[in-house]
Amino acid sequence: MGGWRTGRQRIGYRVSSQSRRVVAPYSWTVTTHFHVSSVHNRESISKYGLDWRRMGAAPGIAGSRQPEQPGCFLVDHESDVEWFVRMNNTGGAVDVWEVNGVDVSELVESPEGGYLYLPTVVPSRQLRLAQRDLLLTGF
Numbered sequence: 001m002g003g004w005r006t007g008r009q010r011i012g013y014r015v016s017s018q019s020r021r022v023v024a025p026y027s028w029t030v031t032t033h034f035h036v037s038s039v040h041n042r043e044s045i046s047k048y049g050l051d052w053r054r055m056g057a058a059p060g061i062a063g064s065r066q067p068e069q070p071g072c073f074l075v076d077h078e079s080d081v082e083w084f085v086r087m088n089n090t091g092g093a094v095d096v097w098e099v100n101g102v103d104v105s106e107l108v109e110s111p112e113g114g115y116l117y118l119p120t121v122v123p124s125r126q127l128r129l130a131q132r133d134l135l136l137t138g139f
Contacts, residue, residue: 033074050122063089071119096131
């Protein structure tokens with residue numbers, strides 16, 4: 001998948017085994033992340049941002065009809081984005097949203113699979129539609 005325009009530096013971090021929160025090695029840890037969502041959510045995301053409580057127009061990437069965690073899953077690398085795009089169980093095409101201004105210390109590790117999610121709403125002003133109408137399936 002090409003066309004990524006992030007201008008970011010990847011920052012290494014680990015997850016605390018007790019709190020399941022990300023422990024960052026630096027005090028300044030704002031980076032660019034990505035979120036994959038059904039194209040059916042595009043209008044809502046554009047208007048309200050990333051808000052798991054508004055889930056309903058389409059199933060989640062893993063096919064769930066309700067949020068798996070109280071937050072929005074984010075990744076910070078192209079290979080992880082491609083993984084979620086290929087995982088697509090929404091029944092249609094997906095969009096990739098660039099998410100800016102996330103402090104990695106706010107991310108929480110999901111107990112199922114170890115993916116990271118942000119347990120707060122991400123306002124639309126922090127989002128940019130990076131890729132649209134992708135339809136890749138299978139691994």
